Amino acid sequence: MELWLGAINLGFLYAFMAVGTYITYKLYSFPDITIDGTFTTGAAVASILIFDGWNPFLVVPVAFLAGCMAGSITGFIHTRFKIEGLLAGILVMTGLYSVDLHIMGKSNIPLLSKRTFISVLSDINPGLPPELWTMLFLVILVLVFWILISLFLKTDFGLTMRATGNNPVMISAQGVSVNRMKLFGITFANGLVGISGALIAQYQGFADIGMGAGSIIFSLASVIIGEAILHKRSVFLQILGVIIGSLIFRLAVALALHVGMDPNDLKLITAVFVLLTLITTGALSQEATGNLRKIQKWLQIRRNRRITGILLIIMVFGFIVFRLASTGAEESRKVKIGLILANNSDIVTKTRDGFYRELENLGYINGKNCIILEQNAEGDIPTNLTIVDHFLKEEVDIYVPISTASTQATLNKVKDKPIVFATVANPFIIGAGTSPDAHPPNITGVYGASPIGDLLKIFRMFYRGEVTIGTIYNPAYPNTVSNLKDMKQALQKDPGIKLVETTISGSNDVYQAALALISKGIKAFVLINDITVFNAFESVVRVSGNAGVPIFTCDAERLADGALIVYGFEYYASGMQAAHLVDRILKGESPRNIPFEKYALVTLGVNYDIANILHIKIPPGVSEMADARVKNHKLIKPPLKLPDGKKTEEPLLP
Numbered sequence: 001m002e003l004w005l006g007a008i009n010l011g012f013l014y015a016f017m018a019v020g021t022y023i024t025y026k027l028y029s030f031p032d033i034t035i036d037g038t039f040t041t042g043a044a045v046a047s048i049l050i051f052d053g054w055n056p057f058l059v060v061p062v063a064f065l066a067g068c069m070a071g072s073i074t075g076f077i078h079t080r081f082k083i084e085g086l087l088a089g090i091l092v093m094t095g096l097y098s099v100d101l102h103i104m105g106k107s108n109i110p111l112l113s114k115r116t117f118i119s120v121l122s123d124i125n126p127g128l129p130p131e132l133w134t135m136l137f138l139v140i141l142v143l144v145f146w147i148l149i150s151l152f153l154k155t156d157f158g159l160t161m162r163a164t165g166n167n168p169v170m171i172s173a174q175g176v177s178v179n180r181m182k183l184f185g186i187t188f189a190n191g192l193v194g195i196s197g198a199l200i201a202q203y204q205g206f207a208d209i210g211m212g213a214g215s216i217i218f219s220l221a222s223v224i225i226g227e228a229i230l231h232k233r234s235v236f237l238q239i240l241g242v243i244i245g246s247l248i249f250r251l252a253v254a255l256a257l258h259v260g261m262d263p264n265d266l267k268l269i270t271a272v273f274v275l276l277t278l279i280t281t282g283a284l285s286q287e288a289t290g291n292l293r294k295i296q297k298w299l300q301i302r303r304n305r306r307i308t309g310i311l312l313i314i315m316v317f318g319f320i321v322f323r324l325a326s327t328g329a330e331e332s333r334k335v336k337i338g339l340i341l342a343n344n345s346d347i348v349t350k351t352r353d354g355f356y357r358e359l360e361n362l363g364y365i366n367g368k369n370c371i372i373l374e375q376n377a378e379g380d381i382p383t384n385l386t387i388v389d390h391f392l393k394e395e396v397d398i399y400v401p402i403s404t405a406s407t408q409a410t411l412n413k414v415k416d417k418p419i420v421f422a423t424v425a426n427p428f429i430i431g432a433g434t435s436p437d438a439h440p441p442n443i444t445g446v447y448g449a450s451p452i453g454d455l456l457k458i459f460r461m462f463y464r465g466e467v468t469i470g471t472i473y474n475p476a477y478p479n480t481v482s483n484l485k486d487m488k489q490a491l492q493k494d495p496g497i498k499l500v501e502t503t504i505s506g507s508n509d510v511y512q513a514a515l516a517l518i519s520k521g522i523k524a525f526v527l528i529n530d531i532t533v534f535n536a537f538e539s540v541v542r543v544s545g546n547a548g549v550p551i552f553t554c555d556a557e558r559l560a561d562g563a564l565i566v567y568g569f570e571y572y573a574s575g576m577q578a579a580h581l582v583d584r585i586l587k588g589e590s591p592r593n594i595p596f597e598k599y600a601l602v603t604l605g606v607n608y609d610i611a612n613i614l615h616i617k618i619p620p621g622v623s624e625m626a627d628a629r630v631k632n633h634k635l636i637k638p639p640l641k642l643p644d645g646k647k648t649e650e651p652l653l654p
Contacts, residue, residue, distance in 0.1 A: 002413075005131035006389035007254035010382060011247035012138040013199045017215060018222035018246040019149060019239060020192035023185055026227075026238075027165035030085035031220050034074045037096025038067040038190040039212035042197025044100045047109040047207035056117045060198050067194020068187045070096055075186035079179035085186075097505055100209055101475055107209040108404070108478035109201075112411055112431035116202035131389075134203075146243060150236045161185050162235075204385050205412030206430070208405065209476040211381045222246040253386050258393070335586060337364075338396035339374040340387050340410060342403035345531045346557055347571050351402045351423040354575025354640075362583045377406065384409035398582055402575075404430060404478055411443065418591045421445030422578035423571055425479035425529075427596060441592035444585075446577045448569055448599040450483045450529045450554035453490035455567045456497065458604070459526060459552050461619045462565075468498045469524050469552075470517030472510060472540070474532035475503050483528040483554070499526075510536035514543035527553040529568070537561055548614050559605035559628055560635045564616065566628070569599035573640055580642075600642050603628050 017039060024032035042063035049059040070092060077088040101107065118134065125133045152158050163171045164181040172178050193215075201207040226245030230237045339355070341348050352374070359372075366372045373394060377383040384406050391399060392413065399419045401407040407421040408430050421427065424447045433439025459469070471487070473480050484501075491497055500520050502513045510533055517525065525540060527533060533540070534555055541562030544551050550564035559566045577597055585591060605628035611618055628637040 002129075002131050003254050003258060003386070003389040003393035004251070005129070005135050006392075006413075007250040007386060008247060009131060009135050009138055009203065010200075010385065011250035012135075012142045012243075013203055014196055014219065014222070014250065015142055015243045015246040016145065016199070017193045017196035018219045018226075018242045019145075020189035020196070021216065021219035022223045022226075022239070022242045023161075023189040023192075024085070025220065025223055027162055028085065028182055028185055029165060030089075031216055032071075032074060032186060032189065033086060033089040033216045034071060034092045034096070034186075034190055035089075035193040035219065036212045036215045037093040037100065038070045038193045039197040039200075039215045040100045040207070040209060041070055041096055041103070042067050042194030043201035043207040043211060044103040044109070044197075044209075045194070046198035047111060047201050048103060048105075050111060050114050050116060050202070051109065056115055056120060056202055060195055063194040063198035064191040065194075067197070068191035070099075070194075071190025072183065072187040074190070075183035078186065079183050097209070097476075104207065104209065106478065106481050107476045108408075108430070108481075109207045110205065110408060110430040111202060111207070112205045112408075116205070117199070118202055118205075142243060146236075146239055150239050153235045153239075158235075200382070204382070204409060206408045208381055208478075210379075214380065218249060219246075222249050225249060250386070253383060254390065258390060335370045335398070336394060336396045337370060337372045337582065338391035338394070338399045339372060340384065340391070340399065340401040340406040341374065341376040342384060342401075342405040343379040343531075344376065346534065347423055347529070347531065347555075348402050350557070350572045351575040351578070354572035355400065355402075355422065355579050356575070358576035358579035358642075359582065362579060364583075364586075381405055381409075385413065388413040398585060400578060400582065407432065407445070411440075415442065417442060418585045419443045419445070420578050420581045420585065420591070421447070423447075423574045425449045426482045429478065429482065433596070436596040436598075439596065441590070444581055444591040444594040444596060446574045446581070446597050446599065448574075449479075449486050450568055451602060452483060452487045452526075452528055452554055455526065455552055455554055455565075456487075456490050456494065458565060458567055458622060459497075459524065460494070461622055462550075462616070463523060466496045466498070467523045468500060468521055469526040470500045470502070470520065470522035471526055471528060472502055472504060472513045472517070472533050473528060473530045474505065476505070477531060480528065480530045483530075487526075487528055504532060507532055507536035507539075511539035511543065514540045518543060518547045518549060522549060524549055525551045525553075527551065527555070529554050534558065545613065550610065550614055550616060556603040556605060556628070559603075559607055560630055562607070562610060563605075564607055564610045564614065565622070566603065566605040568603065570601040570603055570640055571599075573601040573642060574599055576640070576642055601640060603637075605629065605637075609633060 017035060020035060021031065024030060045066040046059040046063045049062060050056055074088045074092045077083050077091065078085045121134055121137055122130065153162060160171065160176055161181055161184070164176070164178055168178045197212070222245035223242050224245070225248050226241030226243070229244060230241030339352065341352060364370045373391060373396060375387040375390065377387060388409050397417065399410050399414055399417060400422065401410040401419065402422050404424050407424050407427070410419055411432060419442055422445060424445065426449060427445060427447050428434060432443055473484055475481060488499070491499055500517055500522055502516055504510055504513050525544060537558060540551060544562065551562065552565045553563050554568035556566050556568040556570055577600055581594060584594060604626050606618055606622060606626045607630040608618070609630055609632070628635070
């Protein structure tokens with residue numbers, strides 16, 4: 001039940017954003033991509049104010065105003081400078097990334113220990129299941145919103161807004177400023193998106209700089225689905241259709257997870273559905289041109305758009321229903337382990353692989369004496385919540401979230417089942433506890449920041465005196481920000497090393513960022529763990545080779561990719577450690593009594609091929625300590641094995 005109720009609740013919360021998209025897309029004929037940024041802006045403003053002690057309901061109108069301010073910039077650029085609406089939205093959305101980071105002060109703000117509208121509802125819950133109680137509240141909230149926004153659009157001012165989009169020439173002849181009406185509409189629409197962001201942040205228990213990515217596609221899908229179902233002239237039914245479309249989209253995500261589909265498949269189906277709906281409804285609008293017979297022959301539809309929409313929805317869900325029907329008989333009751341992956345990065349997938357391997361070594365065979373359910377959010381933050389809801393419905397016995405985002409979503413939802421997290425840099429900043437021994441009674445896991453201090457000690461074995469190093473990072477990830485903080489603290493002990501840093505927002509920026517660091521005279525790249533940078537590591541390697549500047553990094557997996565020195569934790573071993581924690585819990589031990597573990601294995605690797613190319617001599621001390629090497633294009637590395645007793649060890653250097 002939690003899966004479907006959670007999907008409905010998300011649908012209601014995203015309905016505010018969908019209605020905002022309806023205003024720009026249907027009234028002014030362009031999908032305003034600004035909402036990818038204003039959604040995060042609303043979440044950021046609300047989270048910061050909640051952290052400062054504001055009432056969780058009072059932060060919503062402030063988030064609305066913040067969204068309005070961002071939208072007004074897009075509207076001003078579009079109307080004042082005659083820049084196409086989509087391009088204006090892209091420009092503002094790009095700028096909002098930096099603005100949102102400044103508002104938040106960091107890339108992720110946890111709200112689990114703060115008072116949100118969810119905790120307020122919990123205090124007055126008469127005894128209903130939490131998701132059901134939340135849904136009843138949201139039904140009333142969205143009902144009031146639907147009535148108010150529909151009445152507003154039927155006022156003289158609202159009619160003028162709608163007429164501006166439908167016939168700007170006529171409305172201009174009536175003495176109305178088309179540009180001013182567009183400016184207001186775009187501003188108001190983004191204010192609604194800000195409301196959605198503020199509510200979603202409170203519902204999921206955190207705000208994240210990446211939470212708005214792809215919002216325009218999802219909200220546009222909601223608008224188009226709603227139009228296909230309720231294509232009516234009445235504004236009441238049009239807004240209702242958008243709300244229903246938002247619900248259907250989130251239920252589709254839930255259904256896809258229920259039948260075991262990869263969420264990435266759902267995105268493809270959604271894209272195809274939106275395209276086909278656009279093509280179909282666009283074709284049907286040509287009735288007045290005299291081509292109705294040809295269109296009807298092509299579509300075999302002789303009624304109206306509603307039939308077209310229904311048939312398209314049947315087509316989209318047909319594959320899902322087929323998968324559901326072909327799942328076979330229910331498995332006999334075995335212990336269920338729910339594995340939640342935030343994305344497909346190397347760090348996450350290697351942790352998962354280590355978990356599977358060690359769990360099998362411990363005697364847990366998937367399908368034989370246990371059932372392992374694995375779901376991947378594919379980088380979509382709200383999908384983490386839906387995955388958790390799905391696992392609640394499946395009555396999972398132990399939750400294993402891998403990465404910070406998945407752990408936050410699980411902590412927010414799961415209160416009475418064991419949680420074993422893995423590969424989290426700092427669980428304490430997300431509300432998972434205050435120390436390895438002081439944590440919620442149902443939580444334990446494996447964590448650890450990158451050993452950047454020890455990497456700098458190794459770096460000092462190569463370079464003496466004053467030296468400049470460079471690093472590249474994406475401030476959108478809380479783990480990265482935590483690692484950067486550790487790096488700066490370590491550098492305070494060695495004032496002879498000057499750090500030059502540059503930020504990026506995507507993998508495409510890495511090459512130019514590396515060139516910028518070279519132009520500032522760095523002697524080496526010293527890279528903290530960052531998913532974005534390592535997804536484009538070849539760009540750094542290329543610049544490194546051309547400039548003769550070596551790479552030192554905390555990611556042990558980058559040794560064979562072109563780094564000179566790696567010194568970092570083995571994330572594969574993190575998964576192995578998590579498997580042992582799961583084993584202890586299944587054997588009767590309570591998570592309450594299991595302290596958080598730090599990563600147990602650290603690797604020091606030397607790439608002698610790179611050393612020869614760059615004419616760098618490896619210090620004898622480094623060669624002696626290295627347990628991984630690259631020579632003649634071959635990686636030599638001992639098999640991973642946890643220390644005796646499966647206890648963690650602090651990485652130590654002489």
